[in-house]
Amino acid sequence: MSTLPPEPAVPSSLSERSSRVVLGVSGLQTAVATPQGRKIVVDGLSFDLHEGETICVAGESGSGKSMTALSIMGLLPEPMAKVVGGSIHLEGRDLTTLPEAEMRTIRGSEIAMIFQEPMTSLNPVLTIGRQVREAVLAHEPLSRREADARALEALKAVRLSEPERRMTQYPHELSGGMRQRVMIAMALACHPKVLIADEPTTALDVTIQAQILQLMRDLQKETGTAIILITHDMGVVAEMADRVIVMQHGKIVEDNLVRPLFAAPEAAYTEELLAAVPKLGALAGVDPVNAHAGTAAAAKVLEVDDLTVRFDLRGGVLNRVVSRVHAVEGISFDLHRGETLGLVGESGCGKSTIGKALMNLVPWEGSIRVCGEHVLRARTAAGDRAYRRNLQMVFQDPYASLDPRMTVGDLVGEPLVIHGLASGQELQDRVAGLFRRVGLTPDQMKRHPHEFSGGQRQRICIARALALSPKAIIADESVSALDVSVQAQVLDLLKELQDELGLAYLFISHDMTVVEQVSHRVAVMYLGQIVEIGTRRQIFENPQHPYTRRLMSAVPIPDPARRRAVFDVPQGEIPSPVVPIGESVSRVRYQDVGAGHLVAVA
């Protein structure tokens, strides 16, 4: 982070690019059938993709990025969606007019694609070996043995550990990052001229994302494959693109080389998009302000001491506990009024489990105090209700956390009804007040969740959490599913509420930049334990633990001028938290490196 990277290869003018066009898209129009009639989702898209070039297609959800990719691949879900105009030229052939049988021979061999969700993109009942082999056999007249050799070669090319063993394994035995490597191996097995990658790293942890992006760069250098990289993440764009196409509502709003686009965006939309992107280190040197600190009311609203959560795994004839998942191991922290504590870490580190334990949704050990009162481990309806008035939660997925059959007014009012705090007209008035408070209007109360956008739904979830006037809110990845511009609005709302009501937030997130933006203090988690905790400035300006540093160096920087030639990320995966019964996990000890900045020492 501290040293400037060597000058990477970023073309600064058109003349630097290779002149051979591999894929020419011209005036592409794609329509989908909706109950309201035909809707154009890709409108007049034109671009040329050159050999060895990386074009990033950027835009927010619904901008038509994925539809563009599926149109090129001929994988649109027909007859619901189809190409209705324009042409896609690959080496002289117009793909939009090719019959399916011929298009099939192009898919995988000349244009290949990788998808966003590595967890669901591989067939769960077939071995990795078979799935990669199949990709080769679909296009080349090889024997099974030869195809297997090619598959193994492809797995080695994507630097998958133990490739021989992986051939016989099934997808569920591999981590997300490993599966995405398999997807890339499959896509590149036949040496395609064009690789379309649709949000290939969005579902991955930041360190794994860095590994995959680095891999794509390396492979491109070796093979000269042209890449169309579809992403919503401007950091990834800045790290990867030669050229950028910014899309909005199916249309290109800007098409330029990466440096000028970031340096001086021409379209107003591009400017907005870039402005909404949180940048790591943007708040360096600025002390976080807690409007409620120092006052008599700046009491501890949440005190967690030695919190441990373990899940039993059973086995054997008598189905006894044979091992345990040590999800959370001896966590301690306090949360003060008006303060945000960011809890950051990668998948499986136990951060969400902490949220669940605090809400008494999973069995736990240790001590939790909410506003000075001990939370009882034995769950009783009355006991849970009492402390949950002070502690509420907002979840990650605003689509799944609202009952689709209830009106949003009833959803927001439900906590008040359950706690017997309001009824009749008073209930209506209080719900209307909550709606206004989160930036919605009371006349929307009669509608159902599906009538709202993702950002609006998250506002509804926040209104529901606010209904009981809690002292603290656990926000578990609460903005992760939202587009950056919407994310910024929701974060602003949370900040406003905090300043006004003195709310404390436990902000659980995998996203370092968002955590930096919102937190007063930050705790970094690794394998169920906190490895570093301190103020925002201590953690972000003076990270001490190697893991914290690794996390930060893996975050893509949304500035092509600071592009790194190589992501300096160690390979490999996070070890398993499953420990056989009788063995214990060694607890970290902390060293105070100054002013309450605690760092784990081995």
Next chain:
Amino acid sequence: MGSYVLRRALQSLLILLGISFFTFVLLYLIPADPARQIAGRSATTQTVENIREQLGLNLPFYEQYFRYLSGLVQGDLGRSYLQKTEVGELIASRLPATLLLMVGAIVCELLIGLTMGLVAALRRNTPTDTSLMVLSFVGVSSPQFVIGILLLYVFAVKLGWFPIGGYGTFMHMVLPSLTLGFLGAGWYSRMMRSSMIDVLRQDFIRTARAKGLKRWQVLFGHALPNALLPIIAMIGIDIGLFMSGIVVVESVFGWPGIGQLAWQAIQRVDIPIIMGVTLVSAFAIVLGNFLADLVAPLIDPRIKLR
């Protein structure tokens, strides 16, 4: 794996013990009097009492049950009240016919049901789909004796393609198997349709297409194995469904299996035979489910037996 099989076997034994107890209680409580049935209407009270004593029916309930149970542990299912033969032998002589019928029915229902479901899923929301689903609805809702008699009338009486009843050749098997399998075919076609539609929407199908696989490779290599997963578990449960069906079907077609045996025994309150057939059926159901659970991980690698 070994410990899993052992645990399941122990569980199965407990289930069978429970079933034997509840069946015994039910048969004990029914108002019919087996001794009177054996003696006949004109017999004197004394004769009836003698028979009762001879069969041990005068003993208290728990003693009767323990006698039966101790016999059972030694592999003795008791003697039929009326036929004066060992129940074990009676069932053993008739079991092969029933098993044959069940195999025929499973083949029929899978062939018909899965094909119908597959075609309906691929021709989703077309007239083909609608007519297949109407047909499956007919299959699910028609009583088996109606289907049996209809098939008999059309294919045996009118067209003369198949024998009217009896047992022995492949041709004898066709109509009873179809009758028994028709209900299941209806269920399977609906399950297969929704399962297939669900699988075809999955990301990995898109991946398979993106690799450039041919349509049939995507369908049979990628979609079908996944769509069959929920069906496997169903086949285990199915055996229970068959057990109630064979009583009807075997009677309609004069098929000499345990269904017919059970039907006759019920009419005559021949308790040892009813108990025996019930236990053998229960054993078949438990075994069927057990086998389905053992097969599941072979098809779905995500399932681990612990």
